Amino acid sequence: MMYAIAVFSPLVGCLIAGLLGRSIGGRAAQGVTIGFMILAAICGVTAFVENTWYDAEQETVPLLSWVVSSTLHADWALRHDTLSVTMVGMVTFIATLIHIYSVGYMAHDAYPVYRFFSYLSLFTFAMLMLVTADNLLQLFFGWEGVGLASYLLIGYWYDKPSACAAAIKAMIVNRIGDLAFVVGIALVFFTFGSIEFPAIFGAIEQHQNDLYGLFGTNFRAYEVIGVLLFIGAMGKSAQIGLHTWLPDAMEGPTPVSALIHAATMVTAGVFLMARMSPIMSYAPYALAFVAVIGGTTAFFAATIGCAQTDIKRVIAYSTCSQLGYMFVAAGVAAYQASIFHLFTHAFFKALLFLSAGSVIHAVSGEQDMRKMGGLWRHIPLTYTMFWVGSLALGGVFPFAGYYSKDAILEASYASGTLSGMYGFWCGLLGAFLTAFYSWRLIIMTFHGKPRADHHVMEHVHESPFVMTGPLILLAIGATVNGFVFRREFIGEGWPEFWRGAIVITANNHVLENMEHLPGWVGLAPTVAGLTGIALAYLAYMFVPSIPPAFARVFRPIYLLAYNKWYFDELYDFLFVRPTFWLARNLWQIGDATLIDGAPNGMAEIAAGSSRQVVKIQTGSIAVYAFVMLIGVVLLLGLYMLVR
Amino acid sequence: MNWQLAWPEIALAVCGMAILIFGVLWKGRSNAFACSMLTAGAFLLAALLVLSQGGGLGYNGLFVVDPFSSYLKLLILAGAALSLILSVDWNEREGFQRFEFPVLMLFSVTGMMVMASASNLMTLYMGLELQSLALYVLAAFNRDDARSSEAGLKYFVLSALASGLLLYGISLCYGFSGTMNFADLAKAAANPAGVSPGLIVGIVFVLVGLAFKISAVPFHMWTPDVYEGAPTPVTLFFATSPKVAAMGLLLRVMVGPFGHLLPQLQSLIVLISIASMVLGALAAIGQTNIKRLMAYSSIGHMGYALIGLAAGTTEGIRGVLIYLVIYVFMTVATFAGIGAMRRNGRTIEKISDLAGLGRNDPMLALILVICMFSLAGIPLLSGFFAKLYIFLAAVQVGMWTLAVIGVLTSVIGAFYYIRVIKVMYFDQPEAPFDRRPASLSFVAVAAGLFTTFFFVFPAPIIGAAQVAAKALLG
16 A cells, blocks of 8 residues: 555645646646655555565565456556555655756746756656556566656757757657667567566476577577567667767756656666566576676767766766766676666766756856866855766775676676676776766866856855755765665565565576685775766866877767767767658658649649539530530440440 | 318318408508418418328328328428428518419429329329419519519410429320229230230320439429529428429329330439439529529539439339438528629629628538538538439349439539539628528528538438338328
């Protein structure tokens, strides 16, 4: 019951704010949505706490029968296992803080604010449906609901062309992943004859040698399903190739970015991997693919982060990179570490984004770090928050990121596979770059001489409590989550904690092996992180001539990173332009000329014949009589002919 | 001699003469109105008599009464009565309220009823001429109006030519078969291979004479001019009752005496049908006068009805009979709408004058919308079912070409019907029409309701048509 309240109260808030917002007014709409969110958070966090420390019973909550078609069954139900509960607790908690923060952030917005809050709650609800799904169809419902809400929120400032473009981009790029996901779901049904999780997970053993034949190839069905589901996850979780929408998504208001990057949306892909762990664990090649893509993303997004100048864009690429880490962990079948990082990351990434929002709020909407600097005296609280977030992100002891990122790197090393090693080295490089760009951001934003004009500087002020309050709560989370939950998530307590929600094969001892690694492996991430921090201080505080010199000397590398590896340009050339070209031709030649031409031509013929036909209608009786007689002769002749 | 079979016709003729005398003698201010009411009463009386009749052959085989003739007669009377109601107020506003008008209508109806019961070429001709003579006068009834006079004259001259052809055909038939009786003619033509060419020429001439009356192409030339020139209630009358009578007569002649030759005559009917449908669809597109538009529309509709005759089966004949009923009612409703087109006491007939009707008179506009959609054959309205039964009959005997052409011309036709709707609702509104009289509203609503709700309870009409068609085919 409490669980259902946690899931559905955001929907209630969304409906009230969305449908009645105009009549009850923005303030009431805010109150209602936040009230329901707090209710959801209380229920969600309680459920999580009960599950973690009190071993509460885990029982799926059935709701409604939905699709019953021959052997295809899909019911609305709330799955209640550790994985779902963890996600519900995390999502409701962080989403609530973001709701509260938004009150302050959106206070000066020109649009009626109830729409914004309604969308936020919808977003939360969709994510909750996704994580509590008991079958793939309900999961897909949440999946698409998240996509819809992200589209609405990214394009929230709909009179801004760049926001609309970003919203459309997010939608379309996600469609590509979704296509693979849908095919994957179909293949699951094809293999197992069901899309309900209990049925699927119960039949893992008996189908593990099934083959899937297509065009003369024969792959193991699990491998194909694994790859297809992962491609779906790549779209939602912005992995390399399908990541292009994520940096653009910051066109939406900053709380939206925080929600997308921390609690909802991008974590869906990682969650999917963990949820489908019973299948994934039996698909080693699919897992290797996951690890390689994850590792590559972790590294590549970090390089881009080093060259960006937009404060939100840097954090956006850091999300992309951190998601890469999670997939590395999933790729070595250490789903626990993957979810652990997801869990800690949610806190410090929300913290970073909301702090960035606070900075932007302080400098009157400016987002370019080159026009900031010297802010730390004016907004000390935000500055502190940024430090906490960055320490967690950079993986510095004892902040949350330290535990989870270390775990991922150790797990990838401990897996002993080639893809695992690739993930490890990419991750290590990424850790160095992460620390570097994080402190680059801090130094550029808060230190040095103010580069903003004096009008802006005069107005710099600390954000109101409604914004800083959530920051403080998140900062606490980002600080303590690591050592509080380490034992449960990935330590010796994991079997009791997960209670079968995550399935790994019997010969998978990654988590045990982590304890017996060479000493340098455990130390390496910290060293990499500290080196990155030191380098950032050196380059941006003490010897400011280094970055321009670097950019000059290694110009190609700098340009590659600055231009985001030219992914947008490449896609524009490969897909966007040809599609536009094709569409324009189909429209102008195919539709306007050919398809419209046929009916228009017919109509023209009809109108033309009409003019000819009435010409004979002269009004003269003689002509009329003549026509009649012609008719008589004609009929007679015809009759004589045919008889 | 079973002379009681002609009771309805006798009653009508007697009433006609009585009303004529009454009109001459009673010089009251509203004698035209009184005569119209008396005529309506006579129509009602005739309808009751028709309903109470048995069947049989009378007057030495000259006159037949069967379900088919009763069906036609009732429809003729209904069309005439509705036209009459519409004419009362119209004539008054136009300033030619004369008591002769209803009397002429009554005599014309008498002729049509004789046509419906004809079982001899002589009866046929007599009925035809009786209705035509009255119609000439009616067409020219607004004698101060040049167009009305022209309409009457044109109709007279061309009709005379058609009558001449018909009479010539009758004489040829008589000359080559020795009889004018339908039953005997059927025997004479029982062996299609041995029929003499003279008889065939005669049959074609008879066909032409009747095709003229239903204004089938290429004998339609008079229709647009007469429709446009004649006063609106007369046009309505032209469009309904005479068409029913002539079409009924054509059916009877084609499947009765010349029934054995029908397979050979079929190609002629198909040709006329296609030509009518195509011309009706195409020629109407360019029209700006709504009465001319309706003229071409009626030409097209007669083309559709002829498909049923071409099929020649019970279903086909039944289809024609259903078509006639539906056609009469939707035409009546449409002309009621046209009758309301009057601004500052002057009639107007341009389609563009309808602009703004959707706002000025939503009720009337709605009825016209229903009529136009029904004429175009949009489903659920009666016009759709009319075409459905016809096309069904054609498809059942494998006449796909005819059905396909029918559907295609319906599509073209839909254009000009729907354009009328577009003018009413979307064009720059003009000044509202004068207040419409109650009688007109009554006619429009009654016919409009029939057109709209035919689909709810079509069984009585379909059943009656079935019985009538069976009676005709024996």
